[in-house]
Structures are given as C-alpha cells and as structure tokens.
Amino acid sequence: MKTIKLFGILLLTAMTAFSTVSCGDDDDKTLRPSGSGSGGSGTAAVSSCPDNNHPHAVDLGLPSGTKWACCNVGERTPVGIGLFFAWGETTGYALGSGHKFNWGNYKWCVGSDRDKITKYNIDSWRFDNPYYDGKTRLESADDAAHVNWGGSWKTPNDTQMQELLDNTTHKSTIVNGVKGRLMTSTKNGKRIFLPCTTETTNYMTSDLYGVTSYACKYIGVGYGVESSVIRTEILHSFTDRFNPFLVRPVR
Numbered sequence: 001m002k003t004i005k006l007f008g009i010l011l012l013t014a015m016t017a018f019s020t021v022s023c024g025d026d027d028d029k030t031l032r033p034s035g036s037g038s039g040g041s042g043t044a045a046v047s048s049c050p051d052n053n054h055p056h057a058v059d060l061g062l063p064s065g066t067k068w069a070c071c072n073v074g075e076r077t078p079v080g081i082g083l084f085f086a087w088g089e090t091t092g093y094a095l096g097s098g099h100k101f102n103w104g105n106y107k108w109c110v111g112s113d114r115d116k117i118t119k120y121n122i123d124s125w126r127f128d129n130p131y132y133d134g135k136t137r138l139e140s141a142d143d144a145a146h147v148n149w150g151g152s153w154k155t156p157n158d159t160q161m162q163e164l165l166d167n168t169t170h171k172s173t174i175v176n177g178v179k180g181r182l183m184t185s186t187k188n189g190k191r192i193f194l195p196c197t198t199e200t201t202n203y204m205t206s207d208l209y210g211v212t213s214y215a216c217k218y219i220g221v222g223y224g225v226e227s228s229v230i231r232t233e234i235l236h237s238f239t240d241r242f243n244p245f246l247v248r249p250v251r
C-alpha cells in the first residue's frame with residue numbers, strides 16, 4: 001500500500017472493502033437529513049461562474065486542461081449537495097430520501113451475497129468466478145456524471161483529483177448554511193466550492209482502486225475555531241462501493 005501526498009498524508013488501513021471484490025453484510029448507509037441546506041443564490045463568491053446557468057466547466061488553469069464543474073450531479077447551484085450515488089450506479093438519491101445504500105440494493109450485486117458482484121469484479125483468485133471481468137474503471141454507461149449530464153462530462157479519476165488538490169488552495173467555509181471547501185486555483189484564481197454534508201461525505205472517482213474518494217471531514221467539536229471547519233483530503237479509501245458518494249464532474 002502506498003501513501004499519497006495531500007495536505008496531510010492519510011492512509012486508510014481498511015482495505016477489505018474495495019480491495020476485495022465481494023459483497024457483504026456490512027452496515028448499510030441510509031440517507032437521512034443532515035441539517036445542511038441546499039444552497040441558493042448569493043454563491044458568486046465561491047464559484048467562478050459567468051452566469052446562473054449552471055453547470056459550468058470552470059477552467060482552473062490546471063496543467064492537464066481538465067475543467068471542473070461548478071456543481072455536483074443532481075444540482076443546479078454551486079452550493080447544493082446534489083444526489084448521492086453508489087459507485088457504478090447512475091441513479092442518485094437525495095438526502096432525506098431514506099434510500100438504503102447496502103449490498104442488497106446495489107445494482108452490481110446479486111442479492112446481498114458478498115461473493116456475487118456482477119461487474120467490476122477483479123476476484124481472479126476466486127475459484128470458478130463467473131463474474132470476473134478485471135474492470136477497475138467506470139465505463140461511460142455506468143458513470144453517473146456522464147449519464148446524467150451527457151456530453152463529455154465524466155466522473156474524475158484519481159489523477160484528476162490529485163491535480164485539483166495540487167493546484168489549488170483550500171479553505172473551509174459555509175455558504176448559505178452549507179459547509180464545504182473552497183478550492184481556489186493557484187494558477188488563475190478561479191474557484192469551485194465542494195459542499196460536504198457529513199463527516200463521511202465522499203466524492204466519487206472513476207477508479208475502483210487507488211485514490212477513490214475526495215472526502216470532507218468535519219473536525220470534531222471542542223477544538224476551538226477549528227471545530228466548525230472541514231478538512232478536505234484525498235483518501236486511499238477502500239470503502240465499499242455501495243456507499244453513497246457525491247459526484248463532481250469534470251471534462
């Protein structure tokens with residue numbers, strides 16, 4: 001397992017989930033209201049948008065030329081949370097929907113049997129595995145960004161996530177009651193805002209392995225000013241793929 005640069009190096013040791021292509025009886029995640037608002041007007045300060053016709057592709061001057069959307073999939077405002085998706089699914093669910101994210105409800109799993117992931121299955125070691133396909137990167141048909149927004153929009157890969165971090169400054173802020181992370185380009189000063197809803201909010205990447213999430217971590221209360229802010233960092237997150245992720249498209 002390798003470490004990655006971030007602001008702070010963080011390495012999750014729970015490799016069992018994403019690293020074994022298997023379903024399981026892990027705790028499911030039910031979407032419940034978090035108290036975060038859904039955003040609205042007055043967001044110009046946090047996103048370099050030319051008008052209110054979101055989404056826009058914001059040019060942060062990144063070396064690869066990648067442009068980041070100004071809002072999440074399921075949203076039409078830069079500070080809205082949007083919808084939550086399981087990795088490899090294209091139907092999203094809102095906070096408060098009550099949708100349960102678990103293996104039993106996961107599109108690419110037969111029943112709730114952890115041995116029966118039916119796509120993006122890399123368990124070549126499993127004897128006579130009928131579902132092995134060796135796929136580790138989202139195909140367009142399973143990419144929530146591409147399917148929901150069309151065109152050349154797609155879910156970022158881990159390299160694009162890292163490039164965003166490497167070329168922006170990051171500041172925690174609250175906009176219209178929504179906590180999140182303001183990412184300001186060190187290249188041209190353009191901005192995007194990544195809203196966060198819970199301490200475990202993750203942004204999906206197209207990669208099944210490697211860097212798989214762009215997480216928002218609330219710092220625990222009781223530590224002074226810092227208690228109300230959020231850190232954002234790329235995690236080597238091997239969290240189960242059925243979990244709810246936000247999606248911030250790139251193109």
Ligand SMILES: [Zn+2]
Binds near residue numbers: 047048050051053078
């Ligand atoms: Zn916009």
